[in-house]
Amino acid sequence: MAILVFLTGICHHAGAQHKPAVDYFFLTDTVFTQYGKTFANKLEVVNHTSSEIILFKNVAHTEQALIAVPDTIKLPAGSTQRYPVKYMSAALQTYKVSLRTAEKITLPDSAVFHTKMNDPYRVRINVLEPDVYLDSQTGKVSFRLRCLNDGYLPVRIRLLLSSYPEGLTFEKQTEIIELPAGSQQIITLNARNVLKGHAPDFTVNLEAADPTGKTLATTSLRVFSLSSVKRLATGYDQYANLLNNSVELSYVNLNRDFSFLQLRGRGNVLSSEGADLTYNLNLNYYTAQHAMDAYDTWVAYSNKYVGVTAGNITENLDYPLFGRGVKASAFLNEEHGFDLYYVNNSYLLFSGLQSSLRKNTNTYAASYRYGKAEAENGRISYIHSRDPWTRVKTNLVNGEATLIASEHERLNLSAGYSYENSADTSASKAGYALGGTYAIQKNQWDLSLNNYFSTGYYSGLRRGVIQMEERIRYSLNPLTGIYARFSWLKNAPNYLSQTRSMLNNSNQITIYEMGFSHRKNAFSATLYPYLLSQDLHDNYLTREKLHSFSTRLALDLNYTFGTSFLSLNSDYGYTKSNNPLVEQHYNSFKINASYAARNWGVSARMQTAPYYLQEELIPVANKKYRQYSIGPNVHFSALDQRMEISVAGYANYNNYGYGWMNSIDAQVRYKVAKTWRFSGQVFYNTYTGLRNSASTQFRIGIQKSFVSANAPGLKKLELSFFGDDNGNGLLDDGERRLEGIIVDVSGTVAASNQKGKVTYSNLAKGEKLIQVKDGKGWSQFEPLKLLLQNNQNMEIPLVKSGRLTGSIVPVAQKYVVEEPMLEGIRVTATDDFNRTFFALTDETGNFYFSIPVGSYGIHIETAGQFFTIKDARKEITIKERNNEPIVFEWLDERRKIEMKRF
Numbered sequence: 001m002a003i004l005v006f007l008t009g010i011c012h013h014a015g016a017q018h019k020p021a022v023d024y025f026f027l028t029d030t031v032f033t034q035y036g037k038t039f040a041n042k043l044e045v046v047n048h049t050s051s052e053i054i055l056f057k058n059v060a061h062t063e064q065a066l067i068a069v070p071d072t073i074k075l076p077a078g079s080t081q082r083y084p085v086k087y088m089s090a091a092l093q094t095y096k097v098s099l100r101t102a103e104k105i106t107l108p109d110s111a112v113f114h115t116k117m118n119d120p121y122r123v124r125i126n127v128l129e130p131d132v133y134l135d136s137q138t139g140k141v142s143f144r145l146r147c148l149n150d151g152y153l154p155v156r157i158r159l160l161l162s163s164y165p166e167g168l169t170f171e172k173q174t175e176i177i178e179l180p181a182g183s184q185q186i187i188t189l190n191a192r193n194v195l196k197g198h199a200p201d202f203t204v205n206l207e208a209a210d211p212t213g214k215t216l217a218t219t220s221l222r223v224f225s226l227s228s229v230k231r232l233a234t235g236y237d238q239y240a241n242l243l244n245n246s247v248e249l250s251y252v253n254l255n256r257d258f259s260f261l262q263l264r265g266r267g268n269v270l271s272s273e274g275a276d277l278t279y280n281l282n283l284n285y286y287t288a289q290h291a292m293d294a295y296d297t298w299v300a301y302s303n304k305y306v307g308v309t310a311g312n313i314t315e316n317l318d319y320p321l322f323g324r325g326v327k328a329s330a331f332l333n334e335e336h337g338f339d340l341y342y343v344n345n346s347y348l349l350f351s352g353l354q355s356s357l358r359k360n361t362n363t364y365a366a367s368y369r370y371g372k373a374e375a376e377n378g379r380i381s382y383i384h385s386r387d388p389w390t391r392v393k394t395n396l397v398n399g400e401a402t403l404i405a406s407e408h409e410r411l412n413l414s415a416g417y418s419y420e421n422s423a424d425t426s427a428s429k430a431g432y433a434l435g436g437t438y439a440i441q442k443n444q445w446d447l448s449l450n451n452y453f454s455t456g457y458y459s460g461l462r463r464g465v466i467q468m469e470e471r472i473r474y475s476l477n478p479l480t481g482i483y484a485r486f487s488w489l490k491n492a493p494n495y496l497s498q499t500r501s502m503l504n505n506s507n508q509i510t511i512y513e514m515g516f517s518h519r520k521n522a523f524s525a526t527l528y529p530y531l532l533s534q535d536l537h538d539n540y541l542t543r544e545k546l547h548s549f550s551t552r553l554a555l556d557l558n559y560t561f562g563t564s565f566l567s568l569n570s571d572y573g574y575t576k577s578n579n580p581l582v583e584q585h586y587n588s589f590k591i592n593a594s595y596a597a598r599n600w601g602v603s604a605r606m607q608t609a610p611y612y613l614q615e616e617l618i619p620v621a622n623k624k625y626r627q628y629s630i631g632p633n634v635h636f637s638a639l640d641q642r643m644e645i646s647v648a649g650y651a652n653y654n655n656y657g658y659g660w661m662n663s664i665d666a667q668v669r670y671k672v673a674k675t676w677r678f679s680g681q682v683f684y685n686t687y688t689g690l691r692n693s694a695s696t697q698f699r700i701g702i703q704k705s706f707v708s709a710n711a712p713g714l715k716k717l718e719l720s721f722f723g724d725d726n727g728n729g730l731l732d733d734g735e736r737r738l739e740g741i742i743v744d745v746s747g748t749v750a751a752s753n754q755k756g757k758v759t760y761s762n763l764a765k766g767e768k769l770i771q772v773k774d775g776k777g778w779s780q781f782e783p784l785k786l787l788l789q790n791n792q793n794m795e796i797p798l799v800k801s802g803r804l805t806g807s808i809v810p811v812a813q814k815y816v817v818e819e820p821m822l823e824g825i826r827v828t829a830t831d832d833f834n835r836t837f838f839a840l841t842d843e844t845g846n847f848y849f850s851i852p853v854g855s856y857g858i859h860i861e862t863a864g865q866f867f868t869i870k871d872a873r874k875e876i877t878i879k880e881r882n883n884e885p886i887v888f889e890w891l892d893e894r895r896k897i898e899m900k901r902f
Contacts, residue, residue, distance in 0.1 A: 021049050021105035022075065024097075026113040027082075033115050033407075038066065038164075040086045041113055043097060047075040049105065056766045058098040066164070066203075069097050071746070071766030082334075088164050088203050088220065123157055123179070123216040124148045125208050128186070128824040128840050131749070131773070133742065134202075134225045139193040141168075141223055145206065146186050146824050149179035157216060160207040160478075167195040168202045168223065169560075186824050191223075201225055201748070209478065226742065226751035229759045245269070250679075250701030261285045262699075267706070275303045280311075291352035306330055313343050317367055317381040318398045318416060318433075318460040323360065324349050335377075341365040359388040377402045383459075390497035391423040396459045398433070409440045414452075418459035422496040429496060431458030435467075446473040456494035464493035464506075479519045485530075487511040507613070508535040522560040529553045532573070534613040548577040548613050550588075564597045575609070579616045582625075602632040618656045627654045642671040660688040675705045714762045716791045719743060719770065721756045723778055724797030731795060738798060742774040749773065765789055770796070777801055779852035783835060801850040802878040804829075806858070806886040808845035811870070820867070820892055829856045845890070853878050860888060867892055 024045040033039040047053050055073040067086035075081060087095065098110040128144040135141065149155050159175040171190045179185065191204070202223040208216045245267030253259040265281040279299045285292050298311030307329035315321040325343035332338075345361040363385040371377025378401035385394045398416030405411075414435040421428035433454035440447050448471045456464035466488065473483035492506035515528030532550040552573030559566045569592045577584050588609030595602050607627045610616045615625065635646035647666045653659065663685035670678045680700045687693040721738045722731045737756030742749060746768045750758045770784040778798035786794070806827065810820045822845035829837040831854050839847040859873045870889040 020107055021103075022047055022053055022055065022099075022101070022107055024055075024099055024108060025111045026097075029113050031113060031115045038086055038088050039115065039407075040067075040084055041095075043069055043083045043085060043111055044080065045073060045075060045083070045099075046080045047078060050077050052076050053101060053103060053105070055099045055101050055107075058100055058767070071764040071768075073099070088205060123155060123208050125159075125206060125217045125219050127206070127219055127221040128826070129221070131222050131224060133749070133751075134193055134223055140190065141192070142188055142190045143204075143221060143223075144186055144188050144824060145219075146184060147177055147179060147208065148184040149181060154178065154180045155216075156211060157208045158211070160209060161189065161191075161204065163191075163202045163204050163223070165200060165202065167193055167200070168204065169194050184821055186821070193225075211477070224749035226749070228751060228753035228757060230745075230748055230750045230761070245706040246703060248679075248701050248703040250699050252697075252699045254697045255695050259287050261287065262701075275301070277301050286353055289353055293351035293353050294349040295347055297349050302329070304331065312349055313341065315341065315343075315365075316461070317365055317379075317383060318400075318414075318462075319363075319365075319381075319383045319385075319396055320345075320461065321363060321365060321383075323347070323363075325363075336368075336370050338366065338368040341367075361385050361387040361389075371402070377405070387497075390495075392497050393421055393423070394459045395419045398460060408442060410438070412437045416454070416458065416460050418457070420457060420459055420496055425496070427496055429457035429494075431455040431463075433458045433460055433462070444475040446475070447471070456492055457496070464491060466490040481517050483515050483517070485511065485513040485515070487513070506535075506537045509533070524558045526556040527554075536613045546577070546579050546613055546616070548575055548579070548616070550575040564595070567592075567594045569593075571611075573611075577613075577616060579613075581619070582610065582616045599636045600632070600634045602630065604630045624655065627652075629653070639670075644669045662686055662688070677703045677705075679703065714764055715788055717745065717760045717763055717768065717786075717788060718793045719745075719752075719758045719760075720793070720795050721752050721758075721772075721778075721798055722795065724799055727797075727799060729797050731797075738776070738778060740776050741772060741778070741798070744771045744773050745769070763788060770794075772798065775801065775850070777850055779850075783833075799852060800880055802853045802880045802883055804849045804851070804858075804876070804878050804883045804886070806847050806888070808841055808847075808860075808869070808888045808890050810845075810890045810892070820890060822890070825860065828859045828861065830859065831856050849878075851878060853880050858886060 022045065024043060027042045027044055031039050031041055045055070053075045055075065057069055057071050057073075065085050065087055067084055069083050069085060073081070073083070085095070085097075094112060094114050096110050096112045099107060101107060125145060125147050128146060132141055132143045145159075147157065147159075157177050157179060159177065161170050161175075168191050175187065175189070177185060177187065193202075203220055204223055205218070205220045207218050210216055245265075247263070247265040250262045250264070251259070252262055261284070263281065263283040263285075265279070267279060269277045269279070277300070280297060281294075282296045283292060283294045296312050298309055298313070300309040301307065307327075309327040309329075311324065313321055313323065313325045313327050315327070321341055321343045323343045323345040325341065328340045330338055341364065343363045343365075345363065363383060365381060365383045367379055367381040369379040378399065380399040381397070383394070383396040383398075386392075387394075396416065396418040398414070400412065400414040403411045403413060414433070416433040418431045419428065420431070431454065433452070435452035435454075436449075437451075438447075438449045448469075450467065450469040452462060452465060452467040454460060454462055454465050458464065467490075468486065468488040470487075471483060471485045473481050475481040488508075488510045490506070490508040510533040511530055513528055513530035515526055517526040518524070530552055532552055534546075534548045534550075536546045537544075550573040552571060554569070554571040556570075557566075557568040570589075571591070572587070572589045574587055575585070577586075586609050588607070588611060590607040590611060591605070593604045605628070607625070609625050610618075618625070629650065629652040631648065631650040633646065633648040635644070637644050645666075645668050647664070650663045650665075652661045663683065665681070665683050667681045668679065672678060678701070681698065683697045685695050721741045721743075723735055723738055724730075725735050726732065737752075737754075739752055739754050739756060741752040741756070741758075743752070743758055745760055745763075748760065750760070752758050765788055768786045768788050770786060772778075772780045775798055777800065779801045780796070780798060784796065786792070808822055808825060810822070822841055823843040825841040825845070825847075827839045827841065827847050827849075829839070829849055829851060831837075831852075837849055837851045839849050841847045855875070855877050857873055857875055860869045862868050862872060868891045870891065872888070874886055874888075876883075876886060
């Protein structure tokens with residue numbers, strides 16, 4: 001009986017356990033990834049209640065997401081929403097998100113997922129400063145890396161470095177390090193931002209690999225740009241491609257007799273959150289003719305459910321939709337939707353210059369698509385068109401789908417069927433197409449296959465095409481590889497219309513190629529011999545079938561040094577041809593070279609004989625084909641970067657035209673004010689072999705931008721830092737604004753300007769954590785939590801810090817004669833508010849803190865290190881002045897031996 005009562009109680013207790021009112025979790029609990037690659041997951045949030053719930057994201061100290069969960073989430077009653085997250089794989093292997101709400105409901109504590117990747121062993125690397133700062137003046141940054149060998153054998157490792165996003169270049173892209181057994185080294189790495197006028201925050205990934213390319217250890221760090229204005233990216237929402245509104249009025253003169261005024265504009269006007277209204281305008285007014293025309297002009301509206309675009313439409317459905325018309329879209333959900341089109345194929349939206357435009361093709365189309373917008377998985381389309389010029393009616397059905405889409409493997413298939421009939425001859429023809437691409441990377445192998453076939457009367461863009469592009473590569477090591485390539489392209493279209501019979505030509509190119517590539521530091525080279533076979537049957541120029549066969553050898557060289565880049569591509573071959581218009585046995589050589597530096601560059605080209613078979617049809621003197629060209633360019637800024645100037649020249653010589661053709665293109669842009677800019681351009685060209693061939697064209701214009709500080713629905717936060725000498729929290733007379741204060745707002749770092757201000761824009765609503773990371777001798781009373789609902793300005797008082805010095809002293813040990821490496825040991829100070837501050841030892845073991853006065857626990861973490869610390873934690877009180885130094889005693893345990901008696 002007692003047992004029955006006990007079981008009844010358990011059942012009653014279990015039945016009383018209710019599921020959370022709001023549940024959230026990651027769809028995948030373990031993500032398999034590879035170093036240097038990005039990976040993604042999705043957070044699913046479910047509202048089990050009958051009312052709307054608003055959730056706020058807690059600050060996640062481990063989150064360094066490329067795409068993050070929004071700070072604020074609105075959940076309608078009974079709804080389920082999914083939010084993507086994206087990271088760059090690194091040493092961190094646990095990812096956590098925690099949500100909270102002001103409602104009195106139950107929530108899970110957090111959602112967690114893990115990653116699995118190559119497990120580092122024996123060799124370890126870690127960055128001494130997990131966060132470093134990019135110098136805003138020089139664009140340079142340096143940081144220190146500790147490399148450790150826990151094994152009992154020496155090891156040789158190669159450090160590979162990369163940044164996300166790209167734009168941070170390192171003095172040495174790879175570094176070779178010899179690590180004796182049981183040793184460690186600290187090296188300094190230097191990098192520079194090469195993105196002109198832009199300094200984003202970077203994630204630097206570091207990989208330690210052995211000579212075979214196997215990854216032994218990985219780590220990462222954040223590189224923050226210290227600007228005082230931070231505009232956050234909005235990659236996780238619909239405003240990622242927000243355009244600032246702008247309008248430009250220009251006067252254009254072409255060859256003295258032809259001029260017009262040009263009005264251009266573009267922008268994005270959002271009527272409300274969730275609705276998007278974009279536009280593009282290009283309008284010309286011809287002064288002499290008193291007429292106007294418009295091109296590339298459209299307006300588009302979309303929301304969560306529908307979208308409409310009117311004006312000039314440009315789409316590719318394996319059939320060209322290019323002209324004036326309307327596109328209507330319906331979004332069934334996140335992964336399904338369809339589009340309807342009507343397009344009249346005319347480049348101009350309207351024209352008052354041409355009184356009568358010829359009739360153009362009318363095209364109607366419908367398309368169903370599925371998959372995420374950023375990675376479409378498939379599409380099925382139907383197109384119907386009538387061309388009044390050729391009098392051909394076309395019906396076309398085509399589709400494409402991604403069947404495999406993993407990190408290392410991808411398979412795409414496409415197919416189409418068309419039916420054409422001519423009103424002139426009553427003839428009709430059917431056509432079809434099949435295609436597929438497959439790519440796979442496995443260990444050292446890399447295979448890619450690209451095949452396509454369409455019949456001569458298939459109405460798609462690749463009419464009458466047979467294409468085979470097969471490539472296989474084997475990596476001998478991460479820097480060296482060999483490959484083989486086979487390429488066959490045959491083009492033999494057919495047309496029903498007599499007006500296009502001249503286009504019923506065919507050509508064919510076949511290539512058999514093998515190659516060897518090698519990269520070392522900033523230098524890379526590829527050497528590849530190949531066989532080239534060509535066939536041409538041109539009904540317009542010649543009725544004979546031409547054929548040539550070439551044996552060729554090519555060499556590509558690239559070298560990067562600093563901000564300069566040198567490229568050299570050379571190709572030599574021996575050709576046999578049946579063309580009676582040229583020498584039927586000839587040698588040919590062509591070379592392309594370019595050099596690009598920060599402010600100037602030059603490109604050059606030389607070709608001594610035909611390369612393509614079509615070039616043999618060009619009449620030249622003495623059957624000697626020659627072509628030479630050179631093009632220098634200069635670009636620089638002046639007047640405190642308000643003026644940008646670029647000049648490019650080009651000189652080209654060939655012996656089948658009019659001798660030398662020379663041209664100069666000069667452009668200047670001048671920023672008058674924050675949103676006003678003047679621009680001008682002059683283009684001059686001439687043929688030396690022709691009289692009166694000189695042509696001069698110029699354009700002058702003025703542009704006005706209407707810049708929005710925030711994307712719709714997002715907010716701005718302005719912080720002003722001042723030194724609070726008397727500690728009353730107010731800016732009093734005699735107290736000053738503080739420049740150079742480094743502050744972190746929910747993971748984004750900035751530095752105050754001369755007025756002590758930092759401005760963040762594009763911030764989502766919700767709770768923000770404001771924490772000073774480097775106060776230059778000043779500190780916060782405590783980190784500040786702010787619930788951001790509207791644009792907000794805040795005054796933040798800072799107080800003077802106390803300075804604490806310390807040192808780590810090695811203890812004399814029997815049998816230990818090596819000098820210890822004391823540099824780069826991390827010392828942590830934790831106060832009563834659980835705030836943490838960090839310091840690093842120098843080469844002599846000394847360190848210091850500049851932190852607010854108060855009580856602290858000073859601690860040195862020794863887990864996994866070669867040493868231990870006596871009394872690794874010390875409790876102290878820091879005053880503003882006269883703090884006693886602290887000393888930690890260091891014991892070497894690199895060769896600790898345990899003896900057992902048997």
